[in-house]
Amino acid sequence: MSGAAVAIPRIREIVGERITQSMAVRQHHGVDTSWHPPHPPEAVIFAHSTEEVSRIVRICDETETPVIAYGAGSSVEGHVGALNGGICIDISEMNRIVAVHAEDMDVTVEPGVTRKQLNTYLRDTGLFFPIDPGADASIGGMAATRASGTNAVRYGTMRENVLALTVVLPNGDVIHTGGRARKSSAGYDLTRLFVGSAGTLGIFTEVTVRLHGIPEAVSSATCAFATVEGAVDTVIQTIQSGIPIARIEFLDDVQMDALNRYSKFNYPLLPTLFLEFHGTKAGVAEQAEMVQAIAGENGGENFAWATEAEERTRLWQARHDALWADLALRPGSQAFPTDVCVPISRLAECIRETRKDLSASSLIAPMVGHVGDGNFHVVMLVDRDRPEEIEEARRLNDRMVMRALAMGGTCTGETGVGIGKKKFIRAEHGAAVDTMWLIKRAIDPKNLMNPGKVLPE
Amino acid sequence: MSGAAVAIPRIREIVGERITQSMAVRQHHGVDTSWHPPHPPEAVIFAHSTEEVSRIVRICDETETPVIAYGAGSSVEGHVGALNGGICIDISEMNRIVAVHAEDMDVTVEPGVTRKQLNTYLRDTGLFFPIDPGADASIGGMAATRASGTNAVRYGTMRENVLALTVVLPNGDVIHTGGRARKSSAGYDLTRLFVGSAGTLGIFTEVTVRLHGIPEAVSSATCAFATVEGAVDTVIQTIQSGIPIARIEFLDDVQMDALNRYSKFNYPLLPTLFLEFHGTKAGVAEQAEMVQAIAGENGGENFAWATEAEERTRLWQARHDALWADLALRPGSQAFPTDVCVPISRLAECIRETRKDLSASSLIAPMVGHVGDGNFHVVMLVDRDRPEEIEEARRLNDRMVMRALAMGGTCTGETGVGIGKKKFIRAEHGAAVDTMWLIKRAIDPKNLMNPGKVLPE
Numbered sequence: 001m002s003g004a005a006v007a008i009p010r011i012r013e014i015v016g017e018r019i020t021q022s023m024a025v026r027q028h029h030g031v032d033t034s035w036h037p038p039h040p041p042e043a044v045i046f047a048h049s050t051e052e053v054s055r056i057v058r059i060c061d062e063t064e065t066p067v068i069a070y071g072a073g074s075s076v077e078g079h080v081g082a083l084n085g086g087i088c089i090d091i092s093e094m095n096r097i098v099a100v101h102a103e104d105m106d107v108t109v110e111p112g113v114t115r116k117q118l119n120t121y122l123r124d125t126g127l128f129f130p131i132d133p134g135a136d137a138s139i140g141g142m143a144a145t146r147a148s149g150t151n152a153v154r155y156g157t158m159r160e161n162v163l164a165l166t167v168v169l170p171n172g173d174v175i176h177t178g179g180r181a182r183k184s185s186a187g188y189d190l191t192r193l194f195v196g197s198a199g200t201l202g203i204f205t206e207v208t209v210r211l212h213g214i215p216e217a218v219s220s221a222t223c224a225f226a227t228v229e230g231a232v233d234t235v236i237q238t239i240q241s242g243i244p245i246a247r248i249e250f251l252d253d254v255q256m257d258a259l260n261r262y263s264k265f266n267y268p269l270l271p272t273l274f275l276e277f278h279g280t281k282a283g284v285a286e287q288a289e290m291v292q293a294i295a296g297e298n299g300g301e302n303f304a305w306a307t308e309a310e311e312r313t314r315l316w317q318a319r320h321d322a323l324w325a326d327l328a329l330r331p332g333s334q335a336f337p338t339d340v341c342v343p344i345s346r347l348a349e350c351i352r353e354t355r356k357d358l359s360a361s362s363l364i365a366p367m368v369g370h371v372g373d374g375n376f377h378v379v380m381l382v383d384r385d386r387p388e389e390i391e392e393a394r395r396l397n398d399r400m401v402m403r404a405l406a407m408g409g410t411c412t413g414e415t416g417v418g419i420g421k422k423k424f425i426r427a428e429h430g431a432a433v434d435t436m437w438l439i440k441r442a443i444d445p446k447n448l449m450n451p452g453k454v455l456p457e
Numbered sequence: 458m459s460g461a462a463v464a465i466p467r468i469r470e471i472v473g474e475r476i477t478q479s480m481a482v483r484q485h486h487g488v489d490t491s492w493h494p495p496h497p498p499e500a501v502i503f504a505h506s507t508e509e510v511s512r513i514v515r516i517c518d519e520t521e522t523p524v525i526a527y528g529a530g531s532s533v534e535g536h537v538g539a540l541n542g543g544i545c546i547d548i549s550e551m552n553r554i555v556a557v558h559a560e561d562m563d564v565t566v567e568p569g570v571t572r573k574q575l576n577t578y579l580r581d582t583g584l585f586f587p588i589d590p591g592a593d594a595s596i597g598g599m600a601a602t603r604a605s606g607t608n609a610v611r612y613g614t615m616r617e618n619v620l621a622l623t624v625v626l627p628n629g630d631v632i633h634t635g636g637r638a639r640k641s642s643a644g645y646d647l648t649r650l651f652v653g654s655a656g657t658l659g660i661f662t663e664v665t666v667r668l669h670g671i672p673e674a675v676s677s678a679t680c681a682f683a684t685v686e687g688a689v690d691t692v693i694q695t696i697q698s699g700i701p702i703a704r705i706e707f708l709d710d711v712q713m714d715a716l717n718r719y720s721k722f723n724y725p726l727l728p729t730l731f732l733e734f735h736g737t738k739a740g741v742a743e744q745a746e747m748v749q750a751i752a753g754e755n756g757g758e759n760f761a762w763a764t765e766a767e768e769r770t771r772l773w774q775a776r777h778d779a780l781w782a783d784l785a786l787r788p789g790s791q792a793f794p795t796d797v798c799v800p801i802s803r804l805a806e807c808i809r810e811t812r813k814d815l816s817a818s819s820l821i822a823p824m825v826g827h828v829g830d831g832n833f834h835v836v837m838l839v840d841r842d843r844p845e846e847i848e849e850a851r852r853l854n855d856r857m858v859m860r861a862l863a864m865g866g867t868c869t870g871e872t873g874v875g876i877g878k879k880k881f882i883r884a885e886h887g888a889a890v891d892t893m894w895l896i897k898r899a900i901d902p903k904n905l906m907n908p909g910k911v912l913p914e
Contacts (some may be wrong), residue, residue: 033854092528103697103802146642157640159649160617175889182830183614184867185603186874187651187882187911188893192616192649196642208847227555240560242670244701282743345560373639410641417643432632434901436645442899444891454644 003023003065004042004087010059011045011087017047018168029068029088032075033135033323035334035384039081041068041088042338048093050166050174050205056089057203058172060448067170069199069448072114073139075145076337079198079419083452086212091140097121097172098206106163106180110141112251116125128213133414134320140204146196153239153372154246154278156197157414162195166206170444180208184388193439198416198449201443215278219288220247220312222249223300224270228252228355229272230299232348235371239344243287248277249319250374252355255326264319274319275299276312299457312341319368326366326379333381336393336422340404341375350407351376356402361396363389375413402427417454424457460522463541467516468544469911470504475503486525486545489532490592490780490848491693492791492841493877497540498545505550507631507662513546514660515629523906524627526656528570528595532602534875535793536655537636540909546595546660554578554596555663563620563637565665568597584668585614590871597661601809602873603653610696610829611703612669614871619652623663625708627901635826637665650896656907658900659796672735674743677763677772680752681727687756688728690803692828694751696801700744701900704733705829706776709812711735712823719782720775730757733769733774740814741871779825783836786821788840793850795877797861798832798870807864808833811857820849832870859884874911882913 020026021043030040047053060067066086073080082088083421095117101107102125107119115135118129131142132149141147141163148157155161158306164178177189178184192451194201225231234250251259251270260267275291277284292303306312318325327335342350351367356379358365369376380396382389402413411424412416426433436455440447469476478485478500487497504510512617516523525542538681539545552569566575571594571907575586588599589606598604600622612618629744635648682688692705692794700774709714710726714850719723730746734741749760764768768769770863775782799807808824816820824831837853839846858868868874868881883890893912897904 032562101800101802103693104800106506106800146640146646148640152640156617159640159646160613162856169892173888173891175892176887177889179867179885180800180865181832181867181870182801183603183605183609183616183798183832183870185463185869185871186867186878186885187648187653187890189603189616189653190889190892190898192646193896196644196646201645213697215699238559240562240670244673280743283740286737286739340899341640343557343561343563343637344639375638375640408637410638410643412642413640414642415639421643430633430641431630432634432642432647434630435626435632437649438899439645439650439896442895 002042003063004085006085007059007063007065008043011056014052015045015047016056017230020044026054029070029090031312032073032078033335034076034078035080035336035382035390036081039083041082041449042085044090044221045086046090046093050168053089053168053203053205054172054174057168061171063448064446064448066448066451068147069203071112071141072136073198074249075141075418076335076415077223077420079145079418079453081419092138096206100125101180102127104180105211106208107211108206111138111141111204111207113139115142122211122284124210124213128214130212130410131158131161134323139207139209143195143204144198148370148414150247150249150370152370153248154244158195159192161210161249161376162191163210164208164209164221165194166203167194168205169202170446170449177179190274198216198418198454200440200454201449217284217416218276218278218282218312219284220276220306220315221297221303222267222272222274223266223303224272224317225298225300226270228271228297228351229348231273232351232371234273234295234300236344236347238291239372241290243290245287245291245372246267246278247274247277249274249375250369252367252377254364254377255322255368258325258329258366259318259322262328263321265318322368322381326381329364334384336375336380336382337415338397339375339377339413339415340409341373341411342404342407343388344374346407347371347374349405353403357396357399361392361394365377374409422454422456459542460501460520462521464516465500465523468513471509471512472502472504476546477501479647486547487533487538488528489537491533491790492793492839493535493538496540498539499542501545501547502551503547506630507625509633510546510625510660510662511629512626516543517797518628518903521903521905523905523908526601526660528569528598529593531592531594532598532875533872534877536602536873536875538876549595549766551642551662553896557582561582561637562668563665564668565663565903566596568595568661569663570596572596572599577784579668580589584669585623585671586666587669588615588618588908595619595852596664600652600661600664602657602892605871607625607825607827608705609706609827615652618667619648619664620667621665622651622661623646623895624659625662626659627903627906648735658906668805669907674738674741675733675735675769676741677733677769678760679729679772680760681725681729681758682748682755682757683807684756685726686805687730688730689808691730691752691755692803693801695748696829702732702744702746702748703735704731704831707826707828707833710822711821712779715786715823716779718774719785722775730777730788731772734790743912755862779838780836783823785840785902787838789839792870793837793839794834797835797858797866797868797873798830799861799864799866801831803864803866804828804831807861811859814853814856816894818853830870832864832882839898845846876910879913881912904911
């Protein structure tokens, strides 16, 4: 009898109807937004409180049942698959805003609150939550993945924006990490240890994040370049000049084609930057002028401005729909998404060599990136049932990652390790992986929390 | 025979003359810049390389000898005392700049490089390292303490600015954490776990930190206020307005008196803000105008500007000399420094109540703070040999810390725990302290790395 078989009736006593073994629900919770094959859990529980999660996890500890937390299911590296069986705790119904501290510019939320839900809630406060991975991800999932996105170049990632966590540990104990003070030197930084741990050390049941003031002025633009180098050099010089740009996104010609088709735009099929400036009216005008001058020197002449809120929304919605636009290039395909991040001095070279590789392949593979951070994505369109395509995507991914590592970069800037990037962790971190394992074993000695993810065996 | 007695001759084989048991050197290394009683180590080693530190630590592991790392000795909470005996590894001679990557705006240094040394070295690059705790601390020590200082309100603390570490673990193994990419979701964030661990998990032998562009324009000012509230409310409103102020420091009337006497200024004896603006010329002018308007509404009328580099240097040097100015108020005294950090909405109340407490005491106790972060310091002047004064300072410190914790703050914003703040860690972090201990025991099972610090028994 598996641990789950013992645990499930005990959990049902706590949550009643909110545990299900329906195959459709299990299938849905065993797969993310990518090509990774599904691994359905043995049951799915829709938890409603920290106390419930604590009691459920305690039962799982006693019965040696693996536990996987599930938010919006928008991850892309196989983060949620139940590789060793066990149960899934879906936290999407834990979606209350617990406390807004507008004066302190922070908010505490339950982990199932999504970023759009939060920003809708905040609308009248003059504040916003900037982290924006494209998908309408849950804040808990974003903390677990150490997510970032288009605004990170200015506002940081979840690493910089999570202030405090409530965590259910693998034995069911509940701890509170961090606090609402802006800084602290009091003890080990558990908050940042848990951020990015992808459910392998505990389950978040409350997350406190920083908020930022909605800028007085916002202005967006697109600018096409004759060459990839021209676009990327513009990014590099902008960052090096210390211009506090809020967004600076790169889309290659393949991505622009996908976007034109899907979102009914008519952009030139050229490497393009999408930019956004935040600040005072004068500050935004000054930043825009400086970046236009830099772009001009790199062959980017024509800025198309979107100053009305509606135009800006349409522009960024199109950017956020990139994954769906890509999939529409080949109906019926699955996405094999990957991302790397390199020191910005190597970005042009890394993008150029990767584009060369992709162009020589039979796969359709648009490139898009948060290039202000040195981070870019490739979405390879594959048919999950054709092993030779998966093989080719793996080969291209391996080459892209090893190239980034050789340049002093990382195997994933923001999408996380899940199972897809596990094989690169040793190449990137060397013996530090053993230290990660020491911590994992100390906190989760039975290896029950999202087992098989992040750390290579 | 103590572990050290066995270890010392073996270490001498590695470092030759660079190990000493001279009482003067041991005394010097057993005490920091505060009232905490000295605890000299049994020997002091001046290490020169990662490999040497690794070999020394391995010997200490084998002989169960405690190991304490020592940088500039500028900490103030008893961080460096050899409570359980053992040896001290002084890393101040490991002071090479390893690699400047100007294009990527980062630098790798050995841990003994001080912040002033680094900024002198960087002078021609257009870049600077902003973290500035006042003292000319070592970068390794600053990383270990999670230091910050006057610029943190704009540029963050060591938490945000350390990108990567080389760490000698308690068994002598060497690991590399993090990397030079601006962001990563690849594995546990060991860098931020080690930052702030105060030598209790390992010894840093290389530190990679972010650099920032020297702003085109810099302008500093002071502004006196009739009341503490007026000054603090100006800070709060400035932060809440999203003005990217680079420095905003509060000094109370007692501190202004100390500063006038020590640095030969003639400021009014009133609560005063020291401010600095960084940006483009137009940006600085705009920021200054906005803050002047805010100050005006809070009773701060007269901005005294320091636009010349020389004037600015004199101004900030005086601010940095606060500790020495304080000590000069009572010749022969020792400093009992303490700091807390609270959510900014509680800052005025916290400062007001603390000032009331201090004014009712017989101790001289100036207040000064990095108030843009909600962080402030009190320096109580005590005679180490008068127990009733230590007792009174402890009482005031206890009240100040418990007040900050009750307001959702932290027992130390930046000076660290050492031994002085250990007793508050459980009150602040609750059961999370047990998780910290799990990590400590997993990484340092023999409890040899700076034992007795940070974590309460």
